[in-house]
Amino acid sequence: MKNFAMLLSSAMLALALTSCKEDNVTPVQPVVTETVRDLPADPVRIDPATGRPLGGTNRFTLYSLRENRIVANSDSATNKWDIGLRGTTLIVNGGAIRSGQGGAFIFTGLFDELKEIPATATFRTDQSPSDLAIPNASGQGWYNYNSQTHLITPIPGRVIVLRTGDGKFAKVEILSYYKGAPAAPTSTSESRHYTFRFSFQPDGSRKF
Amino acid sequence: MKPLYAIPLVSLLTVSHIQAIAQSDSLKMRELDEVVVTATRTEKMVSALPMPVTVVSQKQIQQMGSLRLNEVLQEQTGLAIVNNHGQGLQVQGFNPEYTLILIDGEPLIGRTAGTLELSRVAVANIKQIEIVKGPSSSLYGSEALAGVVNIITETPTANRAVFSTRYGTNRTLDLTSNLQWKTERTSASLFMNRYSTAGYDFTPETFGQTVEPFHNYTLQSKAEHRFSDALRLSLSGRYFTEKQSDNFNVGSVQMPNLVSGEGSIKDLNFNPILHFKTSGSLSGRVSLYHSRYRTDASSRYLSDGSLFEESFFNQTFLRPETQLIWLFSSKHNTTFGTGMVQESVEATRYTKRQQFHTVYAFAQHEWLPTEKWHIIAGGRFDSHSVYGAQFSPKLSAQYQLTPKIALRASAGVGFKAPDFRQLYLNFVNTAAGYSVFGTEEVSRMIRELQAQGQIGEVFFNPEVAGSLRAERSLSWNFGGKWNASERTLFNINFFRNDIRDLIESQVFARRINGQNIFSYRNLSRVFTQGIEIDGSQQLSDNICLSAGYQLLFTGDKSVIERIDNGEIFRRDPVTLLTSRLSRSDYGGLFGRSRHMANAKIFYENKAKGWTANLRAIYRGRYGLGDRNGNLVLDDPSEYVKGFVTVNVAVSKTFLRERLRLQAGADNLFNFTNMQAIPNMPGRLLWTSLHFQLYSAN
Numbered sequence: 001m002k003n004f005a006m007l008l009s010s011a012m013l014a015l016a017l018t019s020c021k022e023d024n025v026t027p028v029q030p031v032v033t034e035t036v037r038d039l040p041a042d043p044v045r046i047d048p049a050t051g052r053p054l055g056g057t058n059r060f061t062l063y064s065l066r067e068n069r070i071v072a073n074s075d076s077a078t079n080k081w082d083i084g085l086r087g088t089t090l091i092v093n094g095g096a097i098r099s100g101q102g103g104a105f106i107f108t109g110l111f112d113e114l115k116e117i118p119a120t121a122t123f124r125t126d127q128s129p130s131d132l133a134i135p136n137a138s139g140q141g142w143y144n145y146n147s148q149t150h151l152i153t154p155i156p157g158r159v160i161v162l163r164t165g166d167g168k169f170a171k172v173e174i175l176s177y178y179k180g181a182p183a184a185p186t187s188t189s190e191s192r193h194y195t196f197r198f199s200f201q202p203d204g205s206r207k208f
Numbered sequence: 209m210k211p212l213y214a215i216p217l218v219s220l221l222t223v224s225h226i227q228a229i230a231q232s233d234s235l236k237m238r239e240l241d242e243v244v245v246t247a248t249r250t251e252k253m254v255s256a257l258p259m260p261v262t263v264v265s266q267k268q269i270q271q272m273g274s275l276r277l278n279e280v281l282q283e284q285t286g287l288a289i290v291n292n293h294g295q296g297l298q299v300q301g302f303n304p305e306y307t308l309i310l311i312d313g314e315p316l317i318g319r320t321a322g323t324l325e326l327s328r329v330a331v332a333n334i335k336q337i338e339i340v341k342g343p344s345s346s347l348y349g350s351e352a353l354a355g356v357v358n359i360i361t362e363t364p365t366a367n368r369a370v371f372s373t374r375y376g377t378n379r380t381l382d383l384t385s386n387l388q389w390k391t392e393r394t395s396a397s398l399f400m401n402r403y404s405t406a407g408y409d410f411t412p413e414t415f416g417q418t419v420e421p422f423h424n425y426t427l428q429s430k431a432e433h434r435f436s437d438a439l440r441l442s443l444s445g446r447y448f449t450e451k452q453s454d455n456f457n458v459g460s461v462q463m464p465n466l467v468s469g470e471g472s473i474k475d476l477n478f479n480p481i482l483h484f485k486t487s488g489s490l491s492g493r494v495s496l497y498h499s500r501y502r503t504d505a506s507s508r509y510l511s512d513g514s515l516f517e518e519s520f521f522n523q524t525f526l527r528p529e530t531q532l533i534w535l536f537s538s539k540h541n542t543t544f545g546t547g548m549v550q551e552s553v554e555a556t557r558y559t560k561r562q563q564f565h566t567v568y569a570f571a572q573h574e575w576l577p578t579e580k581w582h583i584i585a586g587g588r589f590d591s592h593s594v595y596g597a598q599f600s601p602k603l604s605a606q607y608q609l610t611p612k613i614a615l616r617a618s619a620g621v622g623f624k625a626p627d628f629r630q631l632y633l634n635f636v637n638t639a640a641g642y643s644v645f646g647t648e649e650v651s652r653m654i655r656e657l658q659a660q661g662q663i664g665e666v667f668f669n670p671e672v673a674g675s676l677r678a679e680r681s682l683s684w685n686f687g688g689k690w691n692a693s694e695r696t697l698f699n700i701n702f703f704r705n706d707i708r709d710l711i712e713s714q715v716f717a718r719r720i721n722g723q724n725i726f727s728y729r730n731l732s733r734v735f736t737q738g739i740e741i742d743g744s745q746q747l748s749d750n751i752c753l754s755a756g757y758q759l760l761f762t763g764d765k766s767v768i769e770r771i772d773n774g775e776i777f778r779r780d781p782v783t784l785l786t787s788r789l790s791r792s793d794y795g796g797l798f799g800r801s802r803h804m805a806n807a808k809i810f811y812e813n814k815a816k817g818w819t820a821n822l823r824a825i826y827r828g829r830y831g832l833g834d835r836n837g838n839l840v841l842d843d844p845s846e847y848v849k850g851f852v853t854v855n856v857a858v859s860k861t862f863l864r865e866r867l868r869l870q871a872g873a874d875n876l877f878n879f880t881n882m883q884a885i886p887n888m889p890g891r892l893l894w895t896s897l898h899f900q901l902y903s904a905n
Contacts, residue, residue: 140667
């Protein structure tokens with residue numbers, strides 16, 4: 001035990017000395033985790049006059065993780081956005097039908113456990129509207145659909161590992177599909193409102 | 209002296225003699241020596257059987273005032289009524305499709321999504337209900353994994369006419385007449401029943417009731433003629449028809465779009481049986497059972513009268529069967545049987561009339577090596593036209609440890625053949641967009657859609673999947689009974705069932721419009737295990753107490769493996785934080801109560817003609833459905849709270865038992881849970897009048 005402590009302290013000393021020598025290295029900032037609440041993903045609008053649903057716009061909400069904000073649809077053919085959301089469909093900014101360098105795969109595990117994306121990981125891309133990086137089907141991608149309650153629930157323990165539009169890395173965990181992230185959503189809860197948390201690594205490394 | 213059970217084919221006279229003895233007993237909730245036929249397909253005393261068997265007598269059913277089969281079964285230890293496309297029976301934690309429901313030994317058909325609606329069966333003409341728990345495929349073939357419920361109808365013992373009427377809450381009216389005629393050689397009976405109810409509504413603010421009004425008729429007849437001691441012919445037939453209205457809103461609350469319609473069910477059974485006996489040690493029967501089940505439904509928009517939906521389902525079942533019993537000696541006898549089943553289904557959701565057939569043979573040997581041992585070994589071979597062959601063996605033994613204590617054990621294999629839906633369904637849900645194809649349809653459908661350029665992605669190649677296999681179980685039952693005294697009886701049974709190749713739906717492919725195509729595969733492996741205890745105590749000549757309890761553990765083995773591998777998670781609904789599921793979080797299969805119990809007290813004063821009883825039934829909490837997205841039962845919000853229902857009934861006879869007045873309350877404390885258990889009405893008060901005419905002959 002004592003030996004181990006000695007070894008540890010000498011190693012730390014060595015590390016400190018090495019760092020001292022190279023002054024031009026900026027200290028690595030820990031990657032921050034942000035939570036986005038109630039991001040609308042083409043929600044069904046209700047005509048206040050008739051109470052009838054008007055249907056959506058059929059447009060994706062494009063989101064930049066670096067900027068942590070919505071990107072205008074006019075920028076859809078750029079690499080400025082990283083993930084797009086419309087209903088349960090999620091798109092990435094990479095592949096045959098996109099302009100950016102994006103990609104994604106689904107990691108099974110806890111968000112905090114994913115410290116580094118393995119070098120062997122394969123990123124999928126959006127090849128066609130029916131062949132997306134993140135499959136849009138119950139149990140296949142990020143959600144489960146309950147045919148009895150008609151509710152969409154994000155599968156716990158699924159993390160979307162994302163390559164962003166400009167080729168950086170991020171991880172995203174969808175937390176709720178309903179406005180206000182209610183603890184017990186019902187069929188009258190307003191759907192198509194995402195709450196998710198993400199970590200974006202701006203330095204291009206695969207570490208979080 | 210021959211042992212009691214060495215007379216497998218008891219003649220009519222013997223049966224009525226035993227009945228007479230049983231009926232002369234002042235009051236017993238569980239006769240010690242009832243004769244049952246279900247466990248071995250031969251007449252046996254319950255006390256001699258090496259497997260768990262429960263018998264509910266006509267007398268008990270009458271005292272409870274029950275009208276339909278579900279009401280009787282829900283009060284029995286270890287049985288639960290579960291609702292999935294109808295009220296079905298859960299035995300030892302198995303879903304309803306794994307218990308065979310028989311009337312006089314012949315199967316009822318017409319299951320919707322696997323559930324046989326138990327309220328289809330009227331119980332006023334039932335002699336007794338026999339419930340065999342544990343695998344019985346060795347005698348009955350498919351569907352008998354969890355057990356068998358056999359409804360034994362009355363055989364006339366005298367000339368008798370019974371009329372009864374009952375009226376209660378929800379304008380529920382039951383009218384019954386039962387006519388029985390008997391001469392020395394010939395007997396006949398005619399049972400007629402009409403049941404109607406106005407239903408009830410938990411949500412009066414919405415269009416359509418929770419349970420819509422319905423009415424049904426049951427007509428049942430049995431005729432028998434004894435040509436000689438060696439030859440007897442019986443004919444039995446049953447016809448059931450039901451009509452129920454159907455009202456619902458396919459629009460929204462603001463913009464209603466109302467639909468109204470009607471559904472009907474028709475169920476017909478016919479069974480001629482020839483019983484024979486040679487002068488030697490051979491006896492047997494030949495039967496030709498035929499059954500049809502048909503449903504029709506049609507509904508129209510109220511706005512313009514145009515058709516909303518029209519559907520039908522038409523199933524037929526034909527089974528010739530021969531059974532022989534050979535008594536070698538008082539220590540050995542063997543039962544052989546062989547038969548064939550021809551089944552067909554024609555329905556809205558099938559491309560054409562689908563048929564399959566099964567050829568089978570079974571044998572069972574009974575051996576009584578000493579007075580203390582009773583051993584039964586048997587097996588059945590089923591060869592099916594679509595999915596192949598099955599062999600289902602079973603071995604049971606009973607050992608009389610002391611005159612008061614008997615130990616028993618049995619092990620057996622059960623199976624359930626893939627049903628028509630799993631093989632041939634061809635269903636496209638245009639509203640929700642998905643499609644479901646049976647395994648015999650799915651490759652062709654995917655190929656066709658591929659040729660049309662409709663398939664986006666194939667997840668699972670149906671050619672690789674091959675044909676469905678039967679679902680199979682291996683089951684163990686160990687237990688014993690203790691006749692502590694003439695007035696006290698205890699039963700205990702431990703059970704373990706391992707089921708593999710459970711058939712489940714799975715996404716096979718996705719269309720280019722993003723909609724899933726489902727088909728079926730042999731996927732899950734599950735287990736159920738537990739303990740069942742029941743006991744009864746005769747407190748005095750007039751009062752009998754009984755109580756029962758079942759402890760049940762269930763689980764999906766692949767879920768447990770995934771939990772052990774750390775692959776299943778849960779999200780806290782408030783903090784939205786995710787954590788790994790541990791084994792102790794896992795609640796097992798949905799719809800199973802860890803604890804179920806009942807306690808009953810029956811009173812009878814024969815001299816004064818009074819009976820009264822109070823029955824309390826507890827169903828512990830059970831999983832309703834996933835709420836937190838991991839598809840397994842773990843979160844407290846996923847459970848339905850446990851509940852107790854209390855039922856009471858009182859009766860008094862007049863005019864030398866010719867007239868009987870009865871009144872009662874089912875669900876006395878008005879327990880309801882409209883979200884989770886909409887099929888359970890509140891308190892039902894009722895009163896009834898029975899009148900009988902008879903002549904001794």
